[in-house]
Amino acid sequence: MDVDAVRTFVAVTEAGQFQAAADELGITQQAASKRVANLERKLGVVLFARTARGVRLTVDGQALLPHARELLRAAERVTAAVTPGRRPLRIDVVSRRIAPSNILQAFYQQHPGIELDVVALTNADATAALAEVSAGTLDATFRSLRATARTVPAGLRSSRVVDDRHELLVGPRHPLADARTVTPAELTDHPIWMPGMSDPEPIGYYDDLAKAFGLTIDTVGPMFGIEALLAELADSTRLAMFVGEGSRYLWPESYDLRRIPVVNPTPVYPLSVIWRADNPHPVLADFLDYLETRYRATLGEDIWTPDWAR
Amino acid sequence: MDVDAVRTFVAVTEAGQFQAAADELGITQQAASKRVANLERKLGVVLFARTARGVRLTVDGQALLPHARELLRAAERVTAAVTPGRRPLRIDVVSRRIAPSNILQAFYQQHPGIELDVVALTNADATAALAEVSAGTLDATFRSLRATARTVPAGLRSSRVVDDRHELLVGPRHPLADARTVTPAELTDHPIWMPGMSDPEPIGYYDDLAKAFGLTIDTVGPMFGIEALLAELADSTRLAMFVGEGSRYLWPESYDLRRIPVVNPTPVYPLSVIWRADNPHPVLADFLDYLETRYRATLGEDIWTPDWAR
DNA sequence: GTTCCCGGACAACCCGCTGTTGTCCGCGAG
DNA sequence: CTCGCGGACAACAGCGGGTTGTCCGGGAAC
Known part of the structure; x- marks a missing residue:
């Protein structure tokens, strides 16, 4: 299963002919023809009806097309997931069993469109997590922080949100x-x-x-x-x-x-979100707004927190 | 973007080490290592932290993992879409603008789980469509058929459904x-x-x-x-x-x-579903049930159809 | 009907990727 | 300190995919 072959298949479908698709892809017509032929051989079906004036999809080709497009979108997201600047909001929740993970899930369900990568930095202490945020591999970490707002490293912001x-x-x-x-x-x-x-x-x-x-x-x-x-x-x-x-x-x-x-x-166990001050991920603002609303609802309750959290 | 590399990445993640993943995939440890190294080079990030006792995902690796799995599922569906026997229900609607297409969409929305490939055999006459059904490339065609139930080729069944x-x-x-x-x-x-x-x-x-x-x-x-x-x-x-x-x-x-x-x-314009009598696609029965219910609701209305449809 | 030309397929060749084997190295366990 | 596991690096081989060059078939124009 070769993504390039699938991409060629879609390009040929859209162009209606091999030559134009090959130009589009920056390869020769023969190469495009070979790619599709190989794909057809691997799948065991004929995808195009070749005519003198281009190609038309066969039934199998028509059925394949939406799945092929989906594969290309998935490949695109694989790349985007690790490309700084255009990747999903990437946030650490420490463990998938505790509150941050579930709160993020609730946020995601209210905003189904957003791109979100939740990672669990199990066994990474706060210092390591903050280093990841500083380095940019992580957009934010959502965890308890005894020293909140006091010794957060320079360049980071934190907010007690839950x-x-x-x-x-x-x-x-x-x-x-x-x-x-x-x-x-x-x-x-x-x-x-x-x-x-x-x-x-x-x-x-x-x-x-x-x-x-x-x-x-x-x-x-x-x-x-x-x-x-x-x-x-x-x-x-x-x-x-x-x-x-x-x-x-x-x-x-x-x-x-x-x-x-x-x-x-x-x-209550105070939880904070810590993020990079400069150039934060755009979706993060939405998430912080969401948390703010959620947090405000709990103010005024009869709670206990340790001294360092007050 | 190489699907094999992504598959290797997922296998290594699951195995926790290159050697076991390579065995699983039937390649050498060195080959698995190269595949992942290439993937890392293309993506520009490090996916694994190599230790003396195996590997652990980095933050980038964790973020990539769900997208990688999604890519593999998409690749699987690409194959399944054209593999006789385990492919989605493949049905022809003639044109995406007319009733059959919209009825199929309504059916799909009521049964979100099912696998469905809708193809539009534009410019194919009924004879060609029925040939595709007989040949097995199509599971059914959903169209008008003047000769319904009279001259449908042997081996096919038809039902006036709309x-x-x-x-x-x-x-x-x-x-x-x-x-x-x-x-x-x-x-x-x-x-x-x-x-x-x-x-x-x-x-x-x-x-x-x-x-x-x-x-x-x-x-x-x-x-x-x-x-x-x-x-x-x-x-x-x-x-x-x-x-x-x-x-x-x-x-x-x-x-x-x-x-x-x-x-x-x-x-009214009578529309029929025509399908192969032997070994029909399992989902087709659900669709025909759905159509039956729908059709029964319109009986008794003051309608006109041509003689050949009575 | 004849000619032209577009578009695809086939052939030959070549490059480079990807797999293998063989080896080394680092680290944790005993 | 030593052993062994697990990964990386090096050298090499095979083939898959790219290119150039060519042929062929069918629609369009005359």
């Missing part, structure tokens, strides 16, 4: 399984388990949260994958973990896990 | 421009103009229609394209033409053409 409310995730045999809501004060006697944390960002956040309300939050311990974690949670009478309201975990029906909103106050 | 109601198309200065409906009897004094007819099918139909109601229908005369025709119609105080209710012509607002339903009785 407060992701915390919920308690517990199995059906946990003492709080049937609570409609819980308060931080009610959690002092229940250990919170957040294994697999390696990033300093969330660890610092949970340390502060534990200190503020006298909670026990265990951020060490081995991580055997999210599936193992959820299974263990479902079986346990003691374990509970925090998850963001905007996060998304899929689990089997049989696990019967519950998300219980935390209130009075609601700990 | 009665396309006639409407009168006139410009704003035509005497009937403001009529809400017209009857055939009221049209005896108004010449009907249907230029550019070369197919025996519609010519025969309009001859019969003219004879049945004493109309004057001119099916000869030069055809300078549909745009010229509509422009002339808009300017004329005398000219009128018939169009099918299911047809679609776009004209500038300024033309101010009107479609006036013809009633008491309504001449």
Whole structure:
């Protein structure tokens, strides 16, 4: 399957003859003829009815044409995806399970036309991500940033755009399984388990949260994958973990896990978008507007954030 | 833009290393490495971070990946589009302006998932179209057929599935421009103009229609394209033409053409689907069901058809 | 009917890309 | 420190795709 051959096929179709198509493509008529002949041989069908005054599409050619055009568009997008200046908005969401990814998806659904490349810089710390933004390989990163607005590198801008409310995730045999809501004060006697944390960002956040309300939050311990974690949670009478309201975990029906909103106050996880100050991607402004509207709706709620986020 | 290189890129991404991907593709590790290196050179970006234990995607690689997969899917569809046995339902609509094309579009919108290739066998008479169906290059043709159910070639099945109601198309200065409906009897004094007819099918139909109601229908005369025709119609105080209710012509607002339903009785243009009896395309059954439902709703109306269609 | 010319196909040739084999190197694990 | 995995580089071979040159068929003009 040769894209050049397909491109030649489309060009010949549009020109109605090989000679003109070949001129268009900057090759000889013989080369164009060979390309199409090879394509026909590979596909096992005849695409053109050759006449003395040019060519006409056969039935197979007609059926192929829209798919051929689609292939060329796909090839064009492959190139555009990595061409600085005319590529989609490229934004990092850290992980596809947490709020930034889902918020971006909601934005995309409201703006179906826009070109968007979502990448997950798993295992890249904030410094590495900011370096990618500075270097231009990334248009923005959407993540927690303890030092927001203070030590963001020169040339970058940041904006706190989301407060992701915390919920308690517990199995059906946990003492709080049937609570409609819980308060931080009610959690002092229940250990919170957040294994697999390696990033300093969330660890610092949970340390502060534990200190503020006298909670026990265990951020060490081995991580055997999210599936193992959820299974263990479902079986346990003691374990509970925090998850963001905007996060998304899929689990089997049989696990019967519950998300219980935390209130009075609601700990929220502050998330920021960080982008290059000079020459930002045009679509980014739309996204920031979208986030602004979304964020404003949550102002005035009874929330808790660590000192460094205030 | 080489599809094999993109396929290699995706394979390496999935395998996490060149060696395994190369085995998968049946080439040597060196060849896979070269393909990806070429792709990187052409695109001007580095796609993989090479480590001692395999490779990891860079940001550019991550952004490229979904587009690369899309390209492979498009290439797959190009092949499938002409591969007998696993190709989309391929159906001929004669012209994209008339009812069959629009009905197929409505069907497609109700069944967005199906694979459909609509071809327009312009300038192919019924015999040629039926030959394509018999030969297997077409799954079906959707057209008028005077001899429906009588002289359809052996091995084919046909079904009258649509009665396309006639409407009168006139410009704003035509005497009937403001009529809400017209009857055939009221049209005896108004010449009907249907230029550019070369197919025996519609010519025969309009001859019969003219004879049945004493109309004057001119099916000869030069055809300078549909745009010229509509422009002339808009300017004329005398000219009128018939169009099918299911047809679609776009004209500038300024033309101010009107479609006036013809009633008491309504001449309808019978359209049939003709398909291969043995081993028909599976989607065709759905389409015929769809047409059946649609057709049943029009039964009992006050219609006229030529003798040969009864 | 004859001639002309356009447009496509075929043939021969040549270049360069892409694959192979063979080898080296770097890095992580033991 | 050593081993081995995995990737890169080098040299070479084969062929795929490009070019030039030529022929052929059919529509248009006379």
